[in-house]
Amino acid sequence: AQSVAQPEDQVNVAEGNPLTVKCTYSVSGNPYLFWYVQYPNRGLQFLLKYITGDNLVKGSYGFEAEFNKSQTSFHLKKPSALVSDSALYFCAVRDNRDSSASKIIFGSGTRLSIRP
Amino acid sequence: DGGITQSPKYLFRKEGQNVTLSCEQNLNHDAMYWYRQDPGQGLRLIYYSQIVNDFQKGDIAEGYSVSREKKESFPLTVTSAQKNPTAFYLCASRVGVSSYEQYFGPGTRLTVT
Numbered sequence: 617a618q619s620v621a622q623p624e625d626q627v628n629v630a631e632g633n634p635l636t637v638k639c640t641y642s643v644s645g646n647p648y649l650f651w652y653v654q655y656p657n658r659g660l661q662f663l664l665k666y667i668t669g670d671n672l673v674k675g676s677y678g679f680e681a682e683f684n685k686s687q688t689s690f691h692l693k694k695p696s697a698l699v700s701d702s703a704l705y706f707c708a709v710r711d712n713r714d715s716s717a718s719k720i721i722f723g724s725g726t727r728l729s730i731r732p
Numbered sequence: 733d734g735g736i737t738q739s740p741k742y743l744f745r746k747e748g749q750n751v752t753l754s755c756e757q758n759l760n761h762d763a764m765y766w767y768r769q770d771p772g773q774g775l776r777l778i779y780y781s782q783i784v785n786d787f788q789k790g791d792i793a794e795g796y797s798v799s800r801e802k803k804e805s806f807p808l809t810v811t812s813a814q815k816n817p818t819a820f821y822l823c824a825s826r827v828g829v830s831s832y833e834q835y836f837g838p839g840t841r842l843t844v845t
Contacts, residue, residue, distance in 0.1 A: 719765075
């Protein structure tokens with residue numbers, strides 16, 4: 617089965633500290649991985665993606681993610697958290713069962729809370 | 733500005749009524765998608781369309797219907813057969829043929845009482 621898991625419902629970090637939001641995946645074939653952010657009552661915004669190449673991917677707002685094939689993980693990171701980073705974060709993977717449709721499977725989301 | 737428009741932002745309906753949610757994009761994207769978001773469950777795919785006049789069921793299509801008569805428009809109808817229609821509905825389009833990320837609209841929050 618193709619799936620993506622976000623093991624933490626909530627992550628709490630003090631402003632200025634590094635943050636990590638965890639994601640693991642299960643897909644057949646090569647993984648195409650994404651991170652999105654959602655602010656309250658808004659649509660999702662694309663942060664970054666991994667398709668191929670360097671395992672460390674840089675994205676918007678200072679976020680980066682590390683692809684680890686052996687651990688089937690794609691954790692989202694930021695060296696220094698801001699209060700404005702507080703939001704709901706979704707990890708996602710392309711559903712490889714039908715590549716022409718480019719369907720994406722989303723994790724259940726992790727709420728990131730940054731305290732001042 | 734290019735983007736996806738979903739209207740209205742908030743929608744209230746009585747149980748037993750059909751309701752249509754609007755999704756319009758001026759990005760010239762071919763593929764469009766409808767998702768449902770419930771607390772703690774992430775996004776679930778309702779329907780998707782890769783080209784005009786063609787669409788496929790997603791994982792939770794029961795009680796929903798769509799049409800794709802124009803490239804720019806992909807309306808979703810929530811029918812009275814949908815047992816639990818109250819949710820946040822998100823429309824998205826695919827950025828490009830070789831690019832797999834999706835671009836999302838602002839969403840419509842539907843409340844059925």
